[in-house]
Amino acid sequence: MLSNTCKTAIKAVIYLASKDESDEKSGVKEIARYINASEHTVSKILQTLARQKIINSIKGPTGGFYITTKQRKQPIITIVDTIDGKDLFDECGLGLSKCSSSHPCPIHDEYKKGREVIQKLFRTKTINVLCEPVESGLAYLIG
Amino acid sequence: MLSNTCKTAIKAVIYLASKDESDEKSGVKEIARYINASEHTVSKILQTLARQKIINSIKGPTGGFYITTKQRKQPIITIVDTIDGKDLFDECGLGLSKCSSSHPCPIHDEYKKGREVIQKLFRTKTINVLCEPVESGLAYLIG
DNA sequence: AGAATAAAAGTACTTAATTACTTTTAATAG
DNA sequence: CTATTAAAAGTAATTAAGTACTTTTATTCT
Numbered sequence: 001m002l003s004n005t006c007k008t009a010i011k012a013v014i015y016l017a018s019k020d021e022s023d024e025k026s027g028v029k030e031i032a033r034y035i036n037a038s039e040h041t042v043s044k045i046l047q048t049l050a051r052q053k054i055i056n057s058i059k060g061p062t063g064g065f066y067i068t069t070k071q072r073k074q075p076i077i078t079i080v081d082t083i084d085g086k087d088l089f090d091e092c093g094l095g096l097s098k099c100s101s102s103h104p105c106p107i108h109d110e111y112k113k114g115r116e117v118i119q120k121l122f123r124t125k126t127i128n129v130l131c132e133p134v135e136s137g138l139a140y141l142i143g
Numbered sequence: 144m145l146s147n148t149c150k151t152a153i154k155a156v157i158y159l160a161s162k163d164e165s166d167e168k169s170g171v172k173e174i175a176r177y178i179n180a181s182e183h184t185v186s187k188i189l190q191t192l193a194r195q196k197i198i199n200s201i202k203g204p205t206g207g208f209y210i211t212t213k214q215r216k217q218p219i220i221t222i223v224d225t226i227d228g229k230d231l232f233d234e235c236g237l238g239l240s241k242c243s244s245s246h247p248c249p250i251h252d253e254y255k256k257g258r259e260v261i262q263k264l265f266r267t268k269t270i271n272v273l274c275e276p277v278e279s280g281l282a283y284l285i286g
Numbered sequence: 287a288g289a290a291t292a293a294a295a296g297t298a299c300t301t302a303a304t305t306a307c308t309t310t311t312a313a314t315a316g
Numbered sequence: 317c318t319a320t321t322a323a324a325a326g327t328a329a330t331t332a333a334g335t336a337c338t339t340t341t342a343t344t345c346t
Contacts, residue, residue, distance in 0.1 A: 001258075005304070007238030016285055027322070040306050047324060060313025061321040076250075093261070094273075095150030106275050107219075107264055114260030115144075118236065121253050128236075132249050148334070170292070183336050190294060203343025204291040 003120070006083040009045045009128070011035040013079060016055060016067045017131045025064030045083070052082050067127070076130070077122040089119040144261070149226040152188045153273070156222060159198060160274045168207030182263045188226070195225045210270070215261040219273070220265040232262040 002010075008142065032039040046065050050057040054074060055067045062087050080088065092099040093111035101108070145153075158174050171189065175182040189208050193200040198210045199216060223231060235242040235256035244251070 001299065002238065004238065005305080010237050011239070029322095036234065038305055041304070042306085043232030043323070044325095050323090057323060058313075059311070059321085059323045063312085063322050065209060067322085090245055092262075094153050095145065095146060095147065096154070106272050110264045111261060114257045114264065117260065118254060121236075121250055125250055125253075129249050148331080172292095181335055184334070186293075187295095187335090193293090198292060201343080202291085202293045202341070204345070206292050206343065208293085 001086060001088075003084050005041070006080055008035065008041060009049065009079050009083050010076065011037070012042055012046060013049070013055065013127055014130050015066065016065060017072050017127050019066070022069045023066055025058060025062070025066045027064045039061050049079065049082060052078070054078055054082060060135060072128045072131075073126050074080070075123050076125055076127060077119075079127075080122055089115055144231075145223065146227050148184070148188060149223055151180050151184060152182070152192065152222050152226050153219065155185055155189060156192070156198065156210065156270055157273050159225075160215050160270050162209070165212045166209055168201060168205070168209045169206045174208070192222065192225060195221075197221050197225060198279075200249065210248060215271045216269050218266050219268055219270060220262075222270075223265055232258055 003089055012031050015034055016026060019026065028039055029050065031046075035042070037068040046057065049055045052067065053071075055065055055071060057063070057065050092105060093107060093115070094105060096105050099105040099108055117138045155174050155178055157232055159169060162169065171182055171186045174189075175185040178185070189198065189200065192198045193208065196214075198208055198214060200206070200208050236247060236250060237248060238259070239248050240250055242248040
């Protein structure tokens with residue numbers, strides 16, 4: 001469903017959002033180590049997200065990436081849209097080019113039903129929600 | 144969700160299954176032209192499917208690919224499993240490695256709900272079902 | 287049997303996705 | 317104001333997915 005890059009993006013954002021202080025900054029090295037991904041990959045992804053104002057970045061010593069309280073209220077779909085593109089949830093399940101609601105393929109409606117559950121999930125659940133189990137630590141999720 | 148190769152596979156099988164006669168054989172050229180895909184790609188895919196006995200092939204003149212009445216009763220998932228692999232529907236929606244039903248991530252249950260609608264669809268709908276609108280022709284679907 | 291046909295199979299090429307490396311720029315601390 | 321730190325940005329290398337080409341093998345028809 002989601003690309004690997006997008007999954008890494010979500011993990012990195014979860015890590016940032018798991019910080020108690022809204023302005024606590026994390027370096028790429030630290031994040032990459034924790035989520036077990038390549039430093040280079042993580043920095044590329046976080047740069048992209050920062051450009052879209054989904055997270056923030058500060059250069060220089062004591063710099064790093066962080067996410068504000070307000071930004072934590074964004075739905076997860078903002079990450080997905082930025083990394084995987086906006087039409088991930090719009091295509092026919094079988095890739096039939098001429099399938100549409102007015103000319104549906106035999107599985108159109110049922111596929112749509114499933115897809116919409118997932119889409120709604122990404123639209124309504126916020127980044128905050130992903131950090132809920134933070135009391136018991138996030139290691140079991142993204143470590 | 145499905146890879147492009149897998150979508151092409153499904154289209155090719157729909158084309159085969161749209162033939163009235165169970166033993167009516169179609170050549171790669173004809174199939175590829177109809178579903179608007181590369182001949183080479185289509186033949187690779189069909190060879191794979193034939194090896195898995197999802198469809199059949201006969202060499203030589205008057206040869207080609209075909210699908211029996213019995214094979215048309217197979218669920219679509221057999222194609223998906225063969226082309227995209229068996230664990231397409233088993234992963235966590237966010238790619239969190241340690242997410243599981245006993246240690247679910249915050250969106251685990253809801254994501255699973257959506258995924259299972261789609262999975263069930265592929266498990267229960269047969270190849271036959273995809274050809275139901277055959278009376279009005281398949282052109283609007285795969286042409 | 288020999289020629290012709292069409293899939294099988296193996297190989298090579300192309301493109302896109304992912305990962306790695308290098309240089310530049312901004313910010314801070316001494 | 318210089319050195320250091322860390323992200324930004326651009327480039328290059330790798331990997332995987334998809335597409336193209338070539339040779340082989342089985343089958344049928346003459």
